[in-house]
Amino acid sequence: xxxxxxxxQEILRKFRDERDWMQFHNHKDMAxxxxxxxxxxxxxFLWKRGDEIDRVASEKRxxxxxxxxxxxxxxxxxxxxxxxxxxxxxxxxxxxxxxKYPVDKAKxxxxxYTDL
Amino acid sequence: xxxxxxxxQEILRKFRDERDWMQFHNHKDMAxxxxxxxxxxxxxFLWKRGDEIDRVASEKRxxxxxxxxxxxxxxxxxxxxxxxxxxxxxxxxxxxxxxKYPVDKAKxxxxxYTDL
Amino acid sequence: xxxxxxxxQEILRKFRDERDWMQFHNHKDMAxxxxxxxxxxxxxFLWKRGDEIDRVASEKRxxxxxxxxxxxxxxxxxxxxxxxxxxxxxxxxxxxxxxKYPVDKAKxxxxxYTDL
Amino acid sequence: xxxxxxxxQEILRKFRDERDWMQFHNHKDMAxxxxxxxxxxxxxFLWKRGDEIDRVASEKRxxxxxxxxxxxxxxxxxxxxxxxxxxxxxxxxxxxxxxKYPVDKAKxxxxxYTDL
Numbered sequence: 049x050x051x052x053x054x055x056x057q058e059i060l061r062k063f064r065d066e067r068d069w070m071q072f073h074n075h076k077d078m079a080x081x082x083x084x085x086x087x088x089x090x091x092x093f094l095w096k097r098g099d100e101i102d103r104v105a106s107e108k109r110x111x112x113x114x115x116x117x118x119x120x121x122x123x124x125x126x127x128x129x130x131x132x133x134x135x136x137x138x139x140x141x142x143x144x145x146x147x148k149y150p151v152d153k154a155k156x157x158x159x160x161y162t163d164l
Numbered sequence: 165x166x167x168x169x170x171x172x173q174e175i176l177r178k179f180r181d182e183r184d185w186m187q188f189h190n191h192k193d194m195a196x197x198x199x200x201x202x203x204x205x206x207x208x209f210l211w212k213r214g215d216e217i218d219r220v221a222s223e224k225r226x227x228x229x230x231x232x233x234x235x236x237x238x239x240x241x242x243x244x245x246x247x248x249x250x251x252x253x254x255x256x257x258x259x260x261x262x263x264k265y266p267v268d269k270a271k272x273x274x275x276x277y278t279d280l
Numbered sequence: 281x282x283x284x285x286x287x288x289q290e291i292l293r294k295f296r297d298e299r300d301w302m303q304f305h306n307h308k309d310m311a312x313x314x315x316x317x318x319x320x321x322x323x324x325f326l327w328k329r330g331d332e333i334d335r336v337a338s339e340k341r342x343x344x345x346x347x348x349x350x351x352x353x354x355x356x357x358x359x360x361x362x363x364x365x366x367x368x369x370x371x372x373x374x375x376x377x378x379x380k381y382p383v384d385k386a387k388x389x390x391x392x393y394t395d396l
Numbered sequence: 397x398x399x400x401x402x403x404x405q406e407i408l409r410k411f412r413d414e415r416d417w418m419q420f421h422n423h424k425d426m427a428x429x430x431x432x433x434x435x436x437x438x439x440x441f442l443w444k445r446g447d448e449i450d451r452v453a454s455e456k457r458x459x460x461x462x463x464x465x466x467x468x469x470x471x472x473x474x475x476x477x478x479x480x481x482x483x484x485x486x487x488x489x490x491x492x493x494x495x496k497y498p499v500d501k502a503k504x505x506x507x508x509y510t511d512l
Binding site (some may be wrong): 050051052053054056059060063066067068069071072074075076079080082083086087089090092093096101102104105109112113114116117118119120121123124126127130132134135137138139140141142144145146149151154155156158 | 168170172183198209217225230232235246251257258
């Protein structure tokens, strides 16, 4: 199914409120929870190189899917709690990134914009 | 606007391919980039407590919006690159979480499921 | 015992070389490993507040000790691999921090130096 | 100079107490600060591969030294605040790691002990 960000946020809100968890979900802990899940995602690739990275992508697909979902759950709920429209925020950020990384300068380069 | 996850992923793919960046966007570095952005999000709340956390939410709204977007950009592209349907992954993960945290046991508790 | 940084680094080098692990310990993966361990340390305090934080400190002492050690292991080996004298680096960084956070301005404040 | 862990911790304690910062340095925020610094360390290597990683090691030596120091500062103070002997913790953790990764099984392998 092609979920909108908002539909997913509604599902998450319901899940949380049934458990009365909003009392723990202050913005600071939510950001920390997100970072912890991001580290768990990283761990799946630790020490891997070249082909091994692709092998993780196919062999640990289930785990990867779960870790991505964990990150997404905190990200979507945090944006919702902050009243920030995440889709809009992405589009606006891309427009800023386009100014920092203009196609003619950034094409094929892995340099940070400060080094372009 | 109510973007779907897939619409946003298409926008991101176009942005990346115009810059010929797919060569750098191996899954491992994408996961690392995501974790770095999550840390920048955390930094906005570091050392803050109680009311100060809410004050960050209102006074640093622009920065928060950008950091959330940065996390989202890497998350959505990584899921896309891995061929994982992020909306579906969230819904499936929630269903597993519901089994680990049944409402009657988890309601009002901040314990990890292993300690419930 | 009062170990010096260098004594600990020597112990770590021996442990690694017996296992022929230097081939995996490139600086980039070492930095990632360090960050993953830092996240595991954070997880012990997630959702905890006030007195609960102190309770973690006493009840999960063994786990805390292990997570701190995990972070330290990667930090000390990475500094060693880079040929950076960690003790010296700390002393130099403190001297820079003292300039950014002079006692008369920073005393009792949790503001970042850019906001002082 | 060959600093002991404890000498460095004493220097850090003095720096903190002159600024009356202990009030902010609860264990949870200290762990978060450590993780944020670890992410900044990672950022220096982001998108780099092969020779580029070594080039970072030589060209960004000053930055690397500062980021390693930042991680170390929080790690050493946190261990000190928790009353955990970090040198001892490292030696004990290595002894556990030696049991999980015996030389004959782990030599030359990048597998997690659960996959050995």
